[in-house]
Amino acid sequence: MADLHGDRVSHLLVDARPVDHPTARNRGIGRYTIGLLSGLQQVGAPVVALYETDTEAGVLAAAVPGLALQRWSPAVIRAHTMPGAWYLATQLMLHPIPLDPVPRIITEAGLPVAAVMYDVIPERYPEQYQQRHTARAQVQLRGILTRTLDALLAISQFAADTAAHELRFPAQRIAMIGAGVEGQFMPATADPWPRLREVLHADGRAVVVSVVGSDPRKNTHRLLSAWGKVPAAVRRTHRLVVVGAHDDALLAQWQQWAHAAGVGHDVAFTGGVTDDEMVAVHQVAALAVMPSTEEGFGLPVLEAAACGCLVITSNVSSLPEVLAERAAEFDPYDVAAIAAAIERALNDAAHRDVLWAAAQRAVLRWTWAGTGSAVMSSLAALGPRQRRT
Template sequence: MLKDKAVIDIRWMVGNVRGMGRYAYQLIEPIQNSVTGVGPHNYVCERLPYQTIGNGFFPWWEQYIFPKFIKRQKVARVLCPYNTAPIKKLDAQLILVVHDLIYLKSWRDLPPSVSIYQTLGRIYRRFVVPKVIKNADVLLTVSEFTKSEIVERFAISPEAISVVPNSVNSTWFVDTPRPITGRDNYCLSVAGEAPSKNVKKLIKAFSLAAPDLPSDFTLKLVGIRVSQHEKFKNVAAQFHVEDRVEFVGFVTDSELKKLYRNAKSFVFASLFEGFGIPLIEAMASGTPIACSDTTSMPEVVGNAAVQFDPLDESAIAEALVQVTNNQELAQTLVDFGLERAKLFNEQAVEAQFKAFWNKLDAR
């Protein structure tokens, strides 16, 4: 029996843990001795005591099996750290983490993904999130930008929303970055195939920048599923840069760190971000950044990036040329980035999570 205990949904806390799963582990670190994980059958959580219940279609699990378990066990707190939660009002304190509201964008502003799975997930979140935000007893988000969106869209008091940013661990930080002049001739971008990642426009922008870059300079794209590579290769061919755009398949964390550290530059052309973890990865790696000037991204990078309008291919191209060819600027961005990244190291963010729980327990 878990009466008067806290439970957390562990669906993103198993296997190769990244992004929201890492955030969930950091969230519970200060109270880990009083938290039990809960997930569908066949889920294995190696870092937390857990129970598995039910299985089947995820919405069914979240909206029926999970709340039924909560009621039967009489738990005190329910932590839902991935934007969604049971719609029905619970007899427990609901702590909801909202990472972003991208899925609420209009279909015109953000067309459906090529992935049916992603599109169905977006439809589900569009239905569920507005309801659970209203029901949540405690709201937590990762950026001031997302907080402002929640306040504006749902008329929630700003004082009711806490902000604790994402972080990267110490293994990402370099003491002495590789000299810019000695790095490999490529620009790195970490992005998926979702329309919000703006990859098509980035490829077109790279084609505009290519004449002003070294002839052997390439764009390396990490994060797009192999099944979608051909589609984006066709885009590169359309703009006559098929020989200069490289699609990298799955990489380990170790391989990804090497890609960051050896790159002449990093470009992040996303249209919408609730935070933008690749930006702190790049800053901690000592890689000069060009990124979008929208949503949460300026808040994350501060003065450690050349910023551009992600809807303007010419602006993206100009920024890419600047951070790649101007070595003095690139070195300045490296220095600023390494300092800025310290705001998002694990120790700094752990302190903020402790403050979050202390404030909550003092209510």
């Protein structure tokens, strides 16, 4: 077997299969994988995207033109097995975990392996995410597999710190690489309202937007309760727009919470939206609110900022890292604090200037090119672990 140790990264083989994974292709790990590959290409990294199906290849070719693509095969892996080559696993944190996040041919070739670390939320909240025996087994399997890897590349410092603790992985072998935002998230160059005709209609009130989900950590209940505590004078000129896919039962629950807060007529629920509608709703919004109690990064914060929208966010988990502005933060467990933060962000002109500056700094700091550069420098600095005996 060739000696694969060395500082320079000669080839980086990236598992690109999540781009068409049924639970990841739309906005999650699949989208992160595309952004990561784009960033690696932008910085001239010696990257090869490994795909399995023609559909995956088509998605990759359209999203990252000119990207080096290779179909998974033992011959391709052997051809790239040389000093300085690495394999980057992108599927390790998918739920449920795939059968082969690190395929056997990678192990047999002796390639050092790094994995993208998104979050360890199932590990941190077993009472919610590990109720079934199969879920517990998945978490245990992920931990065992993670501890065989050479490095973890975390999307935030919070993800890095919690992964080290929950997975018992050496903190000194975890690097923070961040995230970026797709180019379509940008300030409007024309009236965005026509692009929202299928999901939201203008009613003369300004928009306060929040991207939520079904998971309790998205904190939708407290958000709606807080909107009820925003002064009526503010709500007369502003409407809360809750963006997130839902079934009938979840929508009924959200509507019940809104009515209980006395704001049943002051909230619009869009349901699931397209990428372009997501961009447009942030372009029309006067403010975006991210009330989540835990995120691996908090991409909606960055997406809103990139659209020219002011953002306020929870002061817990990874979320303070995105804007790095204390004035933009609130306690997500305190309904009154959320309401006060919303009111101030809408009414205080000087405060809005601070939020605007924070949003612009975030857009400049968090880029896919920066992520690609961080991947390459981190792998070179960490190097493979010493050979195991």
